[in-house]
Amino acid sequence: MKTIAKLFKAGLNDLLNLFYPNPCLLCRNTLQTHEEFVCTACRLELPETGQHRGEALITNQLKFAGKVPVAFVYSYLYFTKKGKTQRLIHALKYQEKKEIGCVLGRWYGYQLKTDCQLNEQLDLMVGVPLHPARLRQRGYNQSDWFARGLSEALEIPWSDRALSRTKFTLSQTGKDRMGRWENVSDVFVVKEPDLVANKRILLVDDVLTTGATLEAFTVALRAAGCQSVGIVTLAATR
Ligand SMILES: [Zn+2]
Structure with a gap:
């Protein structure tokens, strides 16, 4: 039947x-x-980076080198203007196709599991939160949907309660790296330290550009006593 x-x-x-x-x-x-x-x-x-297989790893790692210790930084796809990745991310963020985040997360999660057994290096994954005003406007956090797909494929739990973002970050355009850091450094908070303490955390975001936001969250997570932080993003600029 x-x-x-x-x-x-x-x-x-x-x-x-x-x-x-x-x-x-x-x-x-x-x-x-x-x-x-x-x-x-x-x-x-799709323009896969292959970083988790050791291809072109350097660019991503350099964004964090000497600033904050991260166990690894893997991005699924390269981001180029008007390229395939940009169109997928546009659909995910602005056309309410949140499920595509989950589908891409499953595809990448499967690779991370079979190619480098990333699941064995993790206890919990957390998406980079949106500011509450942006979340209200969009209705969902695209990074959480990507994390959801990764979580399904890697069979590692994810939480959207551990972190929070408390103040709107003004437009970052035109600011130098130091200016950006000051702009974001005090707004990222670990809301539930008990959830992350002594755990190997995977921090999940949509696009990795300068890495300033991820850097700030990594600092906050380490201060909250997590064992290690690794980073996975859906896309990265070259
Ligand atoms: Zn097609």
Whole structure:
């Protein structure tokens, strides 16, 4: 019976796709029943960094070197203007397609588990929180949705309660690195230190640019007594 119901459901989805095609976010071709958001051809062309396999690791690590100790910094995709990654992140952040964060998290989480057994180096993952005003405006935190997918694939729990952001960070454009640091240093708080104490934490964010926000949270997490902090982001600038 189960199989028939499954076949029926698959048939129904194909039929629905005929009338209401569900296009690939990148090439607009109609997705097959088993595909989610991105068709297989486009998925194979995503600009993966391969950092967790030791490829091009240096750029990411340098953003934190000499500032704060991090166990590792891995980003799933390279971010380029008008490229595939930017279009996916735009859909995730501004077109209410929060589920795509979860799908990308599952894809990357699976690689992190099979390629370098990252699950064995972690106890808990936490998404970088949005400021409450931004969260109200968007209705969801895109980094939490990415963390959710990672959590499913790596089988490591995630929490959206551990960290908080208490003050709006003004536009950071035009500020030098030191200015940015001052701008963000006092707004990132570990709300529930008991959750992170003595744990190996994975800090999850959407895009890694200068690393100032992640650096500030890493400092806060270490002050709260966590054992180590590793960082995974959906994308990174080269
Ligand atoms: Zn496609």
